[in-house]
Amino acid sequence: MLRQLEAALKAAGDPTRSRILKLLEDDGLCVCQVQAVLHLAPSTVSKHLAILKAAGLVDDRREGRWIRYALAGGEHNPYARGILGLIRRALKRDPKIRDDRRRLKEVLGMPLAEVCALGPAGKAATTASKGPERASRPGRPRG
Amino acid sequence: MLRQLEAALKAAGDPTRSRILKLLEDDGLCVCQVQAVLHLAPSTVSKHLAILKAAGLVDDRREGRWIRYALAGGEHNPYARGILGLIRRALKRDPKIRDDRRRLKEVLGMPLAEVCALGPAGKAATTASKGPERASRPGRPRG
DNA sequence: TCTACACTTCGCCATATGACGAACTGGAGG
């Protein structure tokens, strides 16, 4: 019990991970989308998501060749709902979170394949650069 | 904002500190009382309380020669109330927390001066050993 | 079966954290 609470609070207590949780509020995202918003190495994002998953704050689900991460319903950790609720209510006006949200909008406007090709620093551009081509899959992985 | 949330979650996310927060639920305590319950060095307890204070989860107040720590009202950190509420609801059945509560009861039954003389390992005894003598101050620091 | 690629795991590094004992601080009381 103490262990579960500790895991959940520690998971949410890292600034990168609370940013991720905020990104996931509206919709599930795959690793490369998170990566494109946060400008971090894929291994780093993957690790953070694994920590969030281990803490029961996030669920993952394979979807084609992507894996979609989404906020958990609280089945695996009794404290998840409380903490996620707290995070949801928090940081609404935080400048960094607002920036993330803006970048997320741009990312959601691009085809997934293109997002994944961006690399950790978002090299291609802030807005979509390759323009016309649409991925064979829908823009984002949805059930 | 992100910083405050991070501070509060990290402060509460350490198992020793969440134990301390649980100890403070009913009443304010001084360092040596916490020390007596947790069996930790005074410097360690002091540091943890300083972290909790910096995170806005705890207030301190000089009271005679002791300093009384108590849960904060949330004036210094907008996320304090939420997190403290979460902690309060949590861990009610946790065995370690129950143990702490039991030890706390014993400690509250002893005169403060005796508690402070116990040392980090609670050398004197589990129950009060010196018996009769009562401290000049009340058993615990109260307003 | 082979390639492509989204993601994970591993090894490494720099920094942060939690524990302790020793030394310091400052209020209470002689």
Next chain:
DNA sequence: CCTCCAGTTCGTCATATGGCGAAGTGTAGA
């Protein structure tokens, strides 16, 4: 002024954490 002592601060240590790139895994598709 001096002593006592609860509490803090400092220095040190072992371990945990967060970041990266390189290598490994497993699925989709040619």
